[in-house]
Amino acid sequence: MKWSRAVHHLTELAEKCGGLSTGFFRFQVVELWVFGGLVDVPRDVDVIQVALVTDLPVDDVPWLTEPVGAEHWANSTRLSRNPFDARWRSRDAPVWNHRIERPALVWSAADGVNEEALVAVGDGTAELVRTAAPExxxxxxxxxxxxxxxxxxxxxxxxxxxxxxxxxxxxxxxxxxxxxxxxxxxxxxxxxx
CATH class of the missing domain: 1.10.287 (Helix Hairpins)
Structure with missing residues (x-):
């Protein structure tokens, strides 16, 4: 998929995260992070890699699993209909790990859409908004x-x-x-x- 189309899908998802009813789902998504190819130099990408941070405890969101209700949430936001590769995380632990390397925060429940990060991703300067690598x-x-x-x-x-x-x-x-x-x-x- 073209870079601009991928950024469009990411922007739409960030906007939808902020527009969801808080009492409708079994959990709340509190942050949206992007990682992988879309935080690199502009080029065609196969998939948009995102990490969705929930308000669930760590034990409810082990690595590579989906919390109960994730499918419903994905359908409501069109995550499941677009080329996303989503990783579910808990807010009680760091979002990064061995696969989620130096992600960039694009939306949070506390601050809304991070326009600076979306612009940086769009113009290929996401390096400026990515987290530091862990030791x-x-x-x-x-x-x-x-x-x-x-x-x-x-x-x-x-x-x-x-x-x-x-x-x-x-x-x-x-x-x-x-x-x-x-x-x-x-x-x-x-x-x-």
Whole structure:
């Protein structure tokens, strides 16, 4: 997709984040960050990588999972209909990790749309609004913390799948949750090892 189109989609999402009713969803998105190709030099991109920070506790948003209600939120904001690769995060932990490198904040519930950041992304100077890179030890601690959260989530998802394995009703929500949690855990384990 063209750079200008990607920036347009990002701007639309930032505006929609501020326009949502606060009592309609099971959680609130409190920040929108952009990372990856769109914070680099202008060029065509395949996908717009964003991090959506929620008001949920860390254990409710392990790496590479979606909180309950995320699909509904994504449909309401057209996130699911546009070329976004979204990562869900908790406000109780840093947004950055081994994959979300030096993101730029484009919207927050406290301050609204960050026009400076959107202009910088649009004109290819996002370097000016990106967060600083963590020190190597800080990154290692961050990944270790995420691995602990992910392991707890994997155990919960496995138990939920086991509990519902032979019960009436659809197993897909439980198997999908187990798959996402496993994928996140293995991604973090690969980084640690």
């Amino acid at each position: 190597p030890d800080e990154l290692r601690r961050r990944v270790a913390d995420e691995l602990d959260v992910s392991l707890r989530a994997l155990r919960r998802a496995n138990q939920e799948y086991t509990d519902h394995r032979w019960s009436p009703g659809k197993l897909t929500p439980h198997s999908d949750a187990l798959w996402r949690t496993t994928t996140g855990y293995l991604d973090l384990l690969d980084v640690v090892n």
